[in-house]
Amino acid sequence: MTTPEPDVPSDGPAAASSAQGASGDARPSRSGKWADLAAVLSFVVLGFWVTGRLWLDPGSDVRDNQSDQSQFEWMMAHGARVVTHFAYPFHSDQMNVPDGVNLMANTSVLSISLPLTPITLLFGPRAAFLVFLTLGMIATATAWYFLLSRVLIGTQGPAWLGAGFCAYAPAMVSHANGHPNIVSQFVVPLIIWRTLRLGEPGRWLRNGVLLALVIVWQAFLNLEILLMTAIGLGVVVGVLALGRPELRSRIRPFLAGLAVAAGVSGLLLAYPLYVQFFGPGAYSGLSRLIRGYSSDLASFVAYSRESLAGSPRTAAGLAKNPTEENSFFGWALVVLVIALVWWMRRSVVVLALAALGLLFAVLSLGREVRFDNRGTGVPGPWAALENLPILHSVVPTRWALAITPIVGLLLAFGAQRAHELARSHPAARGQIRFVTATVLVMALLPIVPTPLPVAHLDPVPTFVTSGAWRPYVTGGRSVVTLPLPDTTYAEPLRWSAETRLDMPLARGYFLGPDTRPNADPPKVALFGATPRPTSSFFSTIRRTGAVPPITPQARVKAVDDLRFWRAGVVILGPQEHEAALRRGMTELTGIQPVFTGGAWVWDVRPLTD
Numbered sequence: 001m002t003t004p005e006p007d008v009p010s011d012g013p014a015a016a017s018s019a020q021g022a023s024g025d026a027r028p029s030r031s032g033k034w035a036d037l038a039a040v041l042s043f044v045v046l047g048f049w050v051t052g053r054l055w056l057d058p059g060s061d062v063r064d065n066q067s068d069q070s071q072f073e074w075m076m077a078h079g080a081r082v083v084t085h086f087a088y089p090f091h092s093d094q095m096n097v098p099d100g101v102n103l104m105a106n107t108s109v110l111s112i113s114l115p116l117t118p119i120t121l122l123f124g125p126r127a128a129f130l131v132f133l134t135l136g137m138i139a140t141a142t143a144w145y146f147l148l149s150r151v152l153i154g155t156q157g158p159a160w161l162g163a164g165f166c167a168y169a170p171a172m173v174s175h176a177n178g179h180p181n182i183v184s185q186f187v188v189p190l191i192i193w194r195t196l197r198l199g200e201p202g203r204w205l206r207n208g209v210l211l212a213l214v215i216v217w218q219a220f221l222n223l224e225i226l227l228m229t230a231i232g233l234g235v236v237v238g239v240l241a242l243g244r245p246e247l248r249s250r251i252r253p254f255l256a257g258l259a260v261a262a263g264v265s266g267l268l269l270a271y272p273l274y275v276q277f278f279g280p281g282a283y284s285g286l287s288r289l290i291r292g293y294s295s296d297l298a299s300f301v302a303y304s305r306e307s308l309a310g311s312p313r314t315a316a317g318l319a320k321n322p323t324e325e326n327s328f329f330g331w332a333l334v335v336l337v338i339a340l341v342w343w344m345r346r347s348v349v350v351l352a353l354a355a356l357g358l359l360f361a362v363l364s365l366g367r368e369v370r371f372d373n374r375g376t377g378v379p380g381p382w383a384a385l386e387n388l389p390i391l392h393s394v395v396p397t398r399w400a401l402a403i404t405p406i407v408g409l410l411l412a413f414g415a416q417r418a419h420e421l422a423r424s425h426p427a428a429r430g431q432i433r434f435v436t437a438t439v440l441v442m443a444l445l446p447i448v449p450t451p452l453p454v455a456h457l458d459p460v461p462t463f464v465t466s467g468a469w470r471p472y473v474t475g476g477r478s479v480v481t482l483p484l485p486d487t488t489y490a491e492p493l494r495w496s497a498e499t500r501l502d503m504p505l506a507r508g509y510f511l512g513p514d515t516r517p518n519a520d521p522p523k524v525a526l527f528g529a530t531p532r533p534t535s536s537f538f539s540t541i542r543r544t545g546a547v548p549p550i551t552p553q554a555r556v557k558a559v560d561d562l563r564f565w566r567a568g569v570v571i572l573g574p575q576e577h578e579a580a581l582r583r584g585m586t587e588l589t590g591i592q593p594v595f596t597g598g599a600w601v602w603d604v605r606p607l608t609d
Contacts, residue, residue, distance in 0.1 A: 051133055054130055055130065059457055059459070065179070073125040073129050074501070078094075091275065095496065096510065101508065101510045102281030105281060111221045125498065173450075185225060187217050190214045191211070195211060198211065207257045227390070239351075293324065293397045294382070295397045297376075300329055300361065301330060304447070326399075330447050335443075393525075418436040469503060475568075513525070547583055559608075562608050568603075569604060571599045
């Protein structure tokens with residue numbers, strides 16, 4: 001045996017199989033290989049079950065988070081542009097002209113967008129997004145399955161159960177509404193695997209380098225998940241070192257390998273992280289509003305709207321939006337997890353996982369504990385931590401997301417324990433299996449995922465897809481869309497993605513520094529660019545359908561803003577308040593628009609030259 005397997009309560013054959021899996025010496029039989037194939041195929045079916053409506057309707061997107069889908073389509077196009085145009089990967093001037101966007105400080109997902117460049121170029125950014133989303137969940141389940149079946153447990157049935165939960169739990173399906181970078185957690189099991197291998201005598205250099213590489217891979221996928229993984233691994237490894245004296249002989253190679261991993265990953269990430277924290281467009285923590293997004297205490301026993309037993313009614317008021325239902329486990333599963341921890345309480349690892357899950361749950365409650373959508377006045381520990389460096393960039397409710405793999409591991413360990421119990425008591429095997437199956441069905445059937453709801457999209461205007469905008473942006477000019485893109489309207493990012501980012505946009509949907517003089521604290525993260533008079537003017541029209549009073553001062557500010565954005569053309573596609581938006585721009589500029597290629601077009605070059 002070359003790696004320390006967790007001391008899940010097991011004896012005899014089960015422990016031996018775990019040791020074999022940990023060493024990598026286990027060679028599955030033919031029936032075992034068929035079981036592996038069946039497990040992976042089941043994950044594929046689940047992945048396409050969740051995203052099936054998006055595949056079946058090419059003119060749709062995720063209904064509950066259209067803005068993030070547009071942003072990720074833009075990011076997929078950026079990855080392709082890095083490959084085809086040798087564009088600078090960590091910053092882009094094709095959005096938020098003239099300032100650009102710090103992509104290291106946003107979800108640039110370069111570790112996915114670069115390899116998927118062929119998909120983006122051949123089938124478009126929407127197809128690349130959908131492949132990313134679907135395969136991300138499938139790969140996550142598969143990676144957890146092989147970690148559990150080959151390293152942590154050694155039995156395929158319990159491994160399948162735990163892996164399926166890790167990838168398709170309510171929190172993961174909730175984030176499938178536009179967050180492929182969060183549901184794609186397939187690197188996390190690799191990090192765990194390579195961390196456990198650090199204790200191998202004589203291989204500290206090799207194992208350290210391999211761990212560093214998967215750390216870097218995850219860093220360019222999602223840093224938030226990497227932080228949670230590091231904290232979780234630190235707690236479990238520390239507990240193992242204290243609770244398993246026989247492992248202490250491996251401390252020296254483990255620490256040597258860890259030092260190599262830290263050094264190599266630090267070297268590889270030094271420049272990208274410098275750009276993220278100190279480069280153009282860097283910000284200093286999230287706004288206090290976003291850091292107030294927390295988990296409601298009642299949500300832990302509630303059912304997510306994307307679960308079989310859930311609906312918008314069961315989740316109403318317990319999460320900030322449908323994408324952030326991180327803590328919805330349902331009362332039956334909560335009871336089962338508590339029972340499992342009690343049943344396996346002699347296991348140091350189980351107790352460590354339980355304590356870790358409780359820690360993440362408490363942190364997710366935010367600065368004030370809320371129950372059933374009401375403040376309790378009870379301060380949470382997060383209030384003392386939220387302003388610390390790095391932590392000031394974490395959305396507190398996301399800590400609950402880290403509970404999902406912990407529950408998945410506990411389910412797998414519990415199923416393995418039940419399997420051993422049945423095998424050691426042949427006379428009661430049938431009853432044990434019946435009870436196990438009944439309990440699991442009662443806890444897990446209510447949270448079986450349902451397909452993501454979708455919404456129909458207006459087609460991209462022909463004015464955009466035909467390239468008719470190109471003559472207007474020569475000389476470094478940009479395209480201004482009505483309304484200008486922000487958190488609630490990111491459709492122009494999808495338009496730009498369809499042009500492979502050749503079409504430069506004024507403003508956009510991203511995280512950037514708040515540069516207003518009254519910003520408190522300075523350079524705190526703002527969703528989108530700092531508001532300007534004209535962007536606020538058109539946001540009001542989009543929200544209310546009414547055109548605000550247009551004064552001579554408003555016209556002067558509009559020209560100033562168009563010049564700031566280096567605008568060459570303003571375009572208005574299909575909109576709910578299209579007539580009001582058209583009237584507002586026409587009266588502000590005095591330029592009559594032309595309807596061409598499915599869009600209203602204002603040539604504003606005479607105003608900005």
